[in-house]
Amino acid sequence: MTINCKGTLINLSSPKVMGILNLTPDSFYDGGQHKDEKSILNHTEKMLTEGATFIDIGAYSSRPNADHVSEAEELKRILPIVELVLKSFPETLISIDTFRSEVAKQSIEAGAALINDISAGKLDDNMLKTVADLHVPYIMMHMRGTPQTMQQQTNYNNLVKDIIFYFSERLMAAKELGIIDLIIDPGFGFAKTLEQNFQLLNTLELLNILEKPLLVGVSRKSMIYKTLNNTAKEALNGTSVLNTIALQKNASILRVHDVKEAMETIKLIESLNA
Known part of the structure; x- marks a missing residue:
């Protein structure tokens, strides 16, 4: 199972890590930490050195009840950082965390490699067509x-069946427009209760029926720290536990704040399965 990123084939049969670079002041865990060029480059270098295959850059916080950010502000935040990172680390495969087609377009033109869309094209009618025209991998x-x-909006007839139906429809729409490299993300914490998040993780292998690489993003999320009665800052151990379960259920990409620990988790799971 491979995806083509800027002419490089990335083999996802061995799980990869996507390191998170938040440019938002109000992200639930690391909001406001990366405010200047030095801190951004230091954090990026750390993640790359520790083994991240992708760096996911986002400038619109998608935590529950997050403040709305205009398209102009999102572009103002994100484009200079794409250029900054690629100037210092030219081989970096940058993922752009956005649901806006214009942000996707300008970011790819600035050198980013793939698009990570929390809405699977449902919040911007031009997104799927834009991604198809850009010929880049698309995470939905x-x-x-x-x-x-x-x-x-957490009422489901059957949580996993509803999610599979959702992806079946979105994958078909993407394929009809010619998007080739597609990755699915079940969206832990998005329109799901605490109990539903764990139900989803417990049955995650059922999504293999879609025959697409699976990205899992549980890093330091509330499903961990609310269950353990601690904080996002104290949720690294819980993150590693849930990432381990996700890998055992065929996750292809772990989207994380802590790259070193995720890489160690992958290495141990691969040794177990050798």
Whole structure:
């Protein structure tokens, strides 16, 4: 199972790590930490050195009830950082965390390699066509509503069946437009209750029926720290535990704040399965 990133084939049969670079002041864990060029480059270098295959750059916080950010502000935040990172680390495969087609287009033109869309094209009617025209890999996530409304939309007939139906429809729409490299993200924490997050993780292998690489993003999320009655800053151990379970259920990409620990988790799981 491979994806083509800027002419390089990335083999996802061996799990990869996507390191998170948040440019938002209000992200739930690391909001406001990376405010200047030095801190951004230091954090990027650390993640790359520790083994990240992808660096995921986001400038719009998608945590529940996050403030709305205009398209102009998102572009203002994200484009200079794409250019900054690639100037210092030219081989970096940058993923752009956005649901806006214009942000996707300008970021890819600036040198980014793939698009990570929390809405699977549902928040911008031009997104799928734009990604198809750009010929880049596309990560589509399951979510209902918007980051501002999603936690009021957690009623499902059957959680996993509904998610599979959602992806079946979105994958078909993407394929019809010619998008080749598609990755699915079940969207832990997005339009799901605490109990639903664990139900989803427990049955994650059922998504293999879609025959697409699976990205899992549980890093330091509330499903961990609310269950353990601690904080996002104290949720690294819990993150590693849930990432281990995700890998055992065929996750191809771990999207994380802590690259070293995720790489260690992958190495141990691969040794177990050798």
